[in-house]
Amino acid sequence: MFSFIAKKYKLNSDEELMLFVIKGNERAFDELYNRYSEKMVRFFHQRLYRDDEKAQDFLQDLFIKIIEKADGYNPDLKFKVWIYSIAANMCKNEYRRLDVRGVKVNDYDFDKILEELPLNNLTDKYDKDLFSRILTSELHKLDENHSLTFVLRYKEYMTVKEISQVMECCEGTVKSRLFYTIKKLSQKLAMFNPYKEIK
Amino acid sequence: MDIFEKKLEELLIHKPFEKLVDGEKKYVLQHVTQEEYQKYHLLLSQAIASFTNGPVIAPDAIIKQNLKNTFRSTHNKPVVKFQFYNFKLPSFFYTPVLRGAFLLVFFMFIIWSLFNFSKQVKPINIVKSEVADKEIIDLNKFNKAQQATKINAITLPLIRNLNLRAIASKHKRNVKFNKALPKISNTKNEDPLCLKVQVEPVGLNLKIEEYTIPCLSTNISQRDSTIQAAR
Numbered sequence: 001m002f003s004f005i006a007k008k009y010k011l012n013s014d015e016e017l018m019l020f021v022i023k024g025n026e027r028a029f030d031e032l033y034n035r036y037s038e039k040m041v042r043f044f045h046q047r048l049y050r051d052d053e054k055a056q057d058f059l060q061d062l063f064i065k066i067i068e069k070a071d072g073y074n075p076d077l078k079f080k081v082w083i084y085s086i087a088a089n090m091c092k093n094e095y096r097r098l099d100v101r102g103v104k105v106n107d108y109d110f111d112k113i114l115e116e117l118p119l120n121n122l123t124d125k126y127d128k129d130l131f132s133r134i135l136t137s138e139l140h141k142l143d144e145n146h147s148l149t150f151v152l153r154y155k156e157y158m159t160v161k162e163i164s165q166v167m168e169c170c171e172g173t174v175k176s177r178l179f180y181t182i183k184k185l186s187q188k189l190a191m192f193n194p195y196k197e198i199k
Numbered sequence: 200m201d202i203f204e205k206k207l208e209e210l211l212i213h214k215p216f217e218k219l220v221d222g223e224k225k226y227v228l229q230h231v232t233q234e235e236y237q238k239y240h241l242l243l244s245q246a247i248a249s250f251t252n253g254p255v256i257a258p259d260a261i262i263k264q265n266l267k268n269t270f271r272s273t274h275n276k277p278v279v280k281f282q283f284y285n286f287k288l289p290s291f292f293y294t295p296v297l298r299g300a301f302l303l304v305f306f307m308f309i310i311w312s313l314f315n316f317s318k319q320v321k322p323i324n325i326v327k328s329e330v331a332d333k334e335i336i337d338l339n340k341f342n343k344a345q346q347a348t349k350i351n352a353i354t355l356p357l358i359r360n361l362n363l364r365a366i367a368s369k370h371k372r373n374v375k376f377n378k379a380l381p382k383i384s385n386t387k388n389e390d391p392l393c394l395k396v397q398v399e400p401v402g403l404n405l406k407i408e409e410y411t412i413p414c415l416s417t418n419i420s421q422r423d424s425t426i427q428a429a430r
Contacts, residue, residue: 024274026267033266037258045256052256060262067270132249154243155250160205178208185246186238192245 014079022070032079033063039156040087046151047091050136058094062087081165084156088148088166095144131192138188142181149177150185204230211240212247 009017009031020028040062044055065086073082139147145167152158152166153174160178164171207230210223216236219227227236 026270026274029266029270030263033263037262041256041258042253045254046250050254055256056259056262059258060265063262063266064269067266067273128249128252131245132253135246135249150246151250154247175204182211182239182242186235186242189242189245190238192241 015075018070018073018079018082019075021066022073029067032066036083037063040083043084043087043151043156044091046136046155047087047148048094049140050133054094058087058090062090065090077165078162080158081162084152084158084162084166085168091148092144131189134189135185138185141188142184146177146181146184149174150181153178207231211236212243215240 009020009028012020012028012031014032014035017028017032021032037059041055041059044058044062045052048054048058062083066083069086073079139150142150149163149167152163153160158166160171160174163174167174207227210219210227214223216224216227216233231239
């Protein structure tokens with residue numbers, strides 16, 4: 001009978017929904033979750049070394065933070081920027097935690113794969129999955145700020161301005177980081193470049 | 200080149216070097232070499248494709264339920280929530296007669312509301328327009344009988360539940376009430392409620408306030424003429 005109420009929130013912007021959430025509106029929270037849960041779990045999956053379980057845990061923690069810190073949301077800021085800022089900080093903390101514990105994650109496997117593969121063949125046959133894995137590995141080898149900038153731009157399709165807000169730096173820095181990362185990655189992933197012969 | 204130009208980025212994402220038109224090639228070559236362009240274009244197109252077609256990972260269903268529980272406990276809501284939009288009216292309501300009667304009452308209420316809308320009392324908003332000149336009162340010239348001075352009555356249309364006392368307290372900061380009330384009484388002549396307040400001056404400086412009460416579109420100005428007279 002009143003199904004239009006349920007549909008109503010689909011028309012609201014993220015920022016409007018967040019204002020409803022602050023007032024304790026559960027349906028608005030549902031809608032926000034539906035919009036962002038998939039994106040964010042993939043973001044965490046990519047940022048946290050493709051660890052499925054950790055990605056799910058982080059997703060839950062992220063939305064708990066949103067519930068608990070809802071009052072701290074600044075309506076002038078895009079919700080997208082706010083949620084990615086929280087997510088990026090969570091990843092940063094996780095890297096620090098792993099660093100303190102001296103845990104080295106996953107990149108050993110990729111190096112091993114690279115050693116064993118007949119790389120010359122890859123110039124003819126583009127292996128998407130392998131490229132994806134090596135790209136993830138190489139991104140993690142880069143400085144955290146550079147790799148995050150690259151991911152936010154080309155995976156999450158955020159604008160330079162939004163990235164600068166997430167990372168709390170100026171737009172020039174974002175552009176510079178993007179260019180640096182592209183340059184570095186194109187060198188590291190040269191084996192996938194058909195224009196260049198692998199020696 | 201240290202900074203990524205937006206136009207260059209767009210070209211790198213969408214066009215291989217061979218497909219660039221002359222103008223674009225010229226622009227691109229101002230920033231990077233042909234070899235660099237090819238490398239960067241390939242990397243970007245592969246990376247974006249890789250991100251797009253990356254591993255499909257969906258959020259666990261249990262997370263949503265956990266979050267709902269957290270949300271409810273944070274906002275102190277009971278777990279079983281009344282869902283208005285799922286509410287079904289009792290079956291007898293679907294009897295056409297009852298339904299018609301309900302609709303009739305509903306529409307009558309709407310019409311009644313519309314007709315009475317203009318009569319409704321709007322919230323009283325007292326706006327102090329300005330403070331008149333400071334006037335110095337010589338207390339010696341007051342005799343004690345006169346110090347208990349009656350403020351002129353403020354004549355207002357009859358309004359139920361109007362808190363005149365709050366109004367008087369708010370707008371007579373510079374006078375002290377002798378008694379714990381401005382007494383509200385209905386004079387019954389004309390149509391008024393009258394506000395009678397007994398005041399005495401505080402110190403030598405007594406501000407005489409002039410204020411306007413916009414009330415049901417009637418602006419009523421009042422000045423404490425009794426105190427002026429005493430002076």
